[in-house]
Amino acid sequence: MIVDERITDYIASLDEELPEYLKELEKHAIETETPIIRKDAESFLRALIEMKQPKEILEIGTAIGFSASLMAEYMPVDCHITTIEKVEMRLKEARENLKKIKRAEDVTLIEEDALTALKKLREEGRQFDFVFLDAAKGQYHAFLQDILPMMPAGAVLLTDNVLQEGSLIESKYVIERRDRTIHMRMREFLYEIKHDERLVTSIVCVGDGMALSVKKRS
Ligand code: SAH
Ligand code: MG
Secondary structure (H helix, E strand, C coil): CCCCHHHHHHHHHCCCCCCHHHHHHHHHHHHCCCCCCCHHHHHHHHHHHHHHCCCEEEEECCCCCHHHHHHHHHCCCCCEEEEEECCHHHHHHHHHHHHHCCCHHHEEEEECCHHHHHHHHHHCCCCCCEEEECCCHHHHHHHHHHHHHHCCCCCEEEECCCCHHHHHHCCCCCCCHHHHHHHHHHHHHHHHHHHCCCEEEEEECCCCCEEEEEECCC
């Protein structure tokens, strides 16, 4: 939680309920400690999709397919999702879960390391007008180098977990040694997307912290 837990709970309590299959998937993810988008960030993602009306969504970090299923439920009829995951244990569940959804034919699961997959998509000349970046936090900078060229003007990049449970504001000396690299890299990443001339970025205290970036039109 990066803001008062009661505020987060209150906001979540106002949410419209999810369809039954998404509720079950969410419950299963929480029970098995699979990382998924935070409850209070679900409607933020939905609102952005409703506003942007994307045609091509790219997700980096499928896990078991919860956020991909959520986006598929609410995306426009002519929209397609490409989602990338590399961990076999997660892929096993993602394949099954994504097969079961209504829009299954509109979701492509790429089973590969995202760095390799992104390079291939870029080589193929693919373009994505909505990107949900939610994989290895220490690799965000590396991913961005291939993502940005694939975003046309007006495209949206939503990056998850950028405030690291709030620990991002702490001095690196307070951060446990094993978390220091990620701490440093996330700060560099946020600096990068805030100062990149091609982007307008707002860092929002929703969920575990999200960065909303829009590719400038000129
Ligand atoms: N977007 C999901 C949660 C993703 S959790 C949801 O909200 O439902 C992050 C996922 O990214 C993990 O499953 C992890 O295995 C995957 N991941 C991390 N680094 C990766 C990489 N380099 N390539 C592909 N997947 C990666
Ligand atoms: Mg996340």
